[in-house]
Amino acid sequence: MSVLNIAEVTKTFSGGTNAVDRFSLDVAGGELVCLLGPSGSGKSTLLRMVGGFEQPTGGRITIDGEDVTHLPPERRPTGMVFQSHALWTHMNVFKNVAFGLRLRRMPAKQIREKVEAVLELVGLAGYGDRMTTQLSGGQQQRVALARSLVLEPKILLLDEPFASLDQHLRERLRDEVRDIQQRLGITTLFVTHGQDEALSMADRIVVIANGRAEQIGRPDAVYRDPKTPFVAGFIGLMNLIEGEVKNGHFIRSEFTTPLPIADGPATLAIRPEALDLTASNAPTARVHRVTDYGSHGLVDLDLADGTRLKSTVANLDLFQAGQGVGLLPRAVAAYRENQQIYRS
């Protein structure tokens, strides 16, 4: 059963920017969905429309069957965590978290209990009397999370909440948020432009480009089977090769590989780990550079026309710069007119 339904939602700003374009999404109860996309793709705008901070210029948003499209934020059962945490600096931690409960005219004793419980949940037990400016960036973000969670929203909205934190803290908070989210079973929309974040914590990923959903699916599915060249290039490392198909073969420079589709232009996608290198008398590519990542090696290759490809190899010692090699793709996908038309 879906808790959040976004139907054909469009947002055109007064300047004419089409930030979100006929976007549709269904989010099930307890699900964590990541909105993943490059800068300016409309992720924040979409999230802000769900939270009620922007008005859609088209489409409908329903939460638990209730149409909230035109409700102001204070009347929506959503809780938002901002990138800049947006804590109220003139209140201490306790008052920040308690503010929403006070508005609901909850008795003081009950407020105290709830605030203490939620501070404990986010790992800030005993921090109630601190001023928010006396907290570290990570702690501030936890307070912001507590401030939303304490109201038990039906939908939690997070807009790049960890973007301003360092790598380690980001990973730790990411795990903590995922734990809390699963423990409370709270439906969550999470905006990020870090694919690690999306792949590691999401139940489902929505890849957004230019305000449209390019692909919606489970992280592994999006990674293994990108449906558009954009997704293929955006998630993980990918060789994307523009070329021609003739008589069942894909051709780019001296590189050809069997591809059973109709003749015409095509984009071929091969993961570096699915591109094997062979010794060859008639080499189709030349090794440009070899990089050792410890767990594996990465070989940069050039086709004769300069096209750069990457291949992951287990044994680095076999390759050195300048060497000619043959290419043997083990798995490919092909795209034409922005659609996937073949996958092996």
Added chain:
Amino acid sequence: MTTLAPAHPRIDWSGMVLALLLTLVIVGPLLVVATWAFTEVWRYPNIIPQQFGFRFWGQTLGRPDVWNALILSLRLSTVVTLLSALICLPAAYAFARMTFPGRDILFFSFLAGHAFPKFGLLVAIAAIFLQLDLIGTFWGVVLIQLVGTLMFMIWIPVAAFQAVDRRMEEAARDVGAGPLRVFWSITLPQAGPTIAAALLLSFVGTFYETEGAWLIGAPGIRTMPILMISYINNQMVIQYGAVLSVLLWVPSFIALMFARRIIGGGAFARGFGG
């Protein structure tokens, strides 16, 4: 010129000279006036008065017109400041946060009123007030002084409101606060120190205002500064004026102390920096 961070401590001559000049220009005259207030006899060419005493304080404070003027001035300043806040704060918020047709022109006109010679404006207003029978009345003076406070009671709070993080306000909406509640609980406290500075300026500025008070208020309304001017003009006893002017410092001092208490030094400075 001195560098920002000298490698070794040096005497900052330009700073010293500046401080000395400021002392001469500001503190000097104040000292002279203060000295006069406690002087009973001081004849040329002596540098120090021959006789100190409180005789003129007794005489000045014994006059009922002094007390009437003081109370009137305090009442005027309070009423004007409150009215100004009531009118200007919502207007400033609108200027800072909303877009409406004519917004820029309206905002500019608030500031432009102060770019022209003020007396001309006052005379024009006086002519209107004459028609309305407001000349010589308390509320007439309130109105004219209200006009005088508009500029900084709009300008400073606009800057203060604009400096408030929009996300903070959105976060408050998010947890269930309506627009008014957000203004009251988030925006106002965030802009608070700066707005307090504007209120203070308004109060003190009104207290010392003379042009409008004299033009509209005379002869019925005599505020402290006007009383002082008339003493200085009409009576050759310097001490009356000196005592009154020392008395006039009192509200500024109280206001400044009050400001320091509620705002704290740093925030107060920030208020003027925007």
